[in-house]
Amino acid sequence: MNQTPKHAVIFAYHDVGVACLQALIDAGMQIDLVITHADDPNETIWFGSVQKLCDQQGLPCRIVQQSELLTLLPEIKAIAPDYLFSFYYRFMLPSELLETASIAALNMHGSLLPKYRGRAPVNWAVLHGETETGATLHVMEAKPDAGDIVGQVAVPIEIHETGKEVFDKVSQAAKQVMDRVLPQLMQGKVPRHANRLTEGSYFGGRKPEDGRIDWTNSAMAIYNLIRAVAPPYPGAFTELSGQKVILTKSSLPLEPSVDLPPSIAAFLTKSGLGMHLVDNRYFGLCGDGKALELFSMQE
Known part of the structure; x- marks a missing residue:
């Protein structure tokens, strides 16, 4: 039937x-x-x-x-x-x-x-x-x-x-x-x-401003933010030399003293938290002392 x-x-x-x-x-x-x-x-x-x-x-x-x-x-x-x-x-x-x-x-x-x-x-x-x-x-x-x-x-x-x-x-x-x-x-x-x-x-809902990176957070938290809001979403962003930069891809968290050349590790530690350009590579030093290498970005 x-x-x-x-x-x-x-x-x-x-x-x-x-x-x-x-x-x-x-x-x-x-x-x-x-x-x-x-x-x-x-x-x-x-x-x-x-x-x-x-x-x-x-x-x-x-x-x-x-x-x-x-x-x-x-x-x-x-x-x-x-x-x-x-x-x-x-x-x-x-x-x-x-x-x-x-x-x-x-x-x-x-x-x-x-x-x-x-x-x-x-x-x-x-x-x-x-x-x-x-x-x-x-x-x-x-x-x-x-x-x-x-x-x-x-x-x-x-x-x-x-x-x-x-x-x-x-x-x-x-x-x-x-x-x-x-x-x-x-x-x-x-x-x-x-x-x-x-x-x-x-x-609640998310706004583009919610993508601002707080470098005092752990490297894993920042890594997850970057991938969570990567394009076509508005993207995670920070400032480098006074310019806004949208970060779209990064490495997994790195231990600077183990995973990076000594010269880069020393530079990051001396420079403090945030995004830095070192030897033509971009890194972010995070609040837990770990770093992210930043591979893809938009201005």
């Missing part, structure tokens, strides 16, 4: 939005409306376009400002969706919209909830030196990233990977989560288990 198609309204953006929307299309979900938002003119657009995918698939798609979200309420009520999905949509959805879903309102988050709730979860995970993160589909509530967990896939974070490289893996994990849970969702069943909030923390 053929099952009745399930209807959905989608709020989506970015690579995760594209991947998860494609998963719904592949599963045969009836997509009645897709809402996305305009690209930020001040942001480097390096990711996929939800609007382009909708155009290719003939799906109804609109750009809606955050202040206009509640104006959608009558239209979405008329659709009477079984599901409402949010896939890397950057605005919080009002509870009135969440309540329009007769089965569930679900959000895809880029971490292993309950860890790294909130904004920029991949960047925070890399910055804190985590060795694992992932993607989590969860029930949406008024409080962000707090609802029951529906599905989850983990990915490793290698010590050399940048935030962008990890984000690409998380985007693939998000698609895997959808592929795993969609057979049940298409039957109207939502697998769920508790999102134990006390086992994780909430993190």
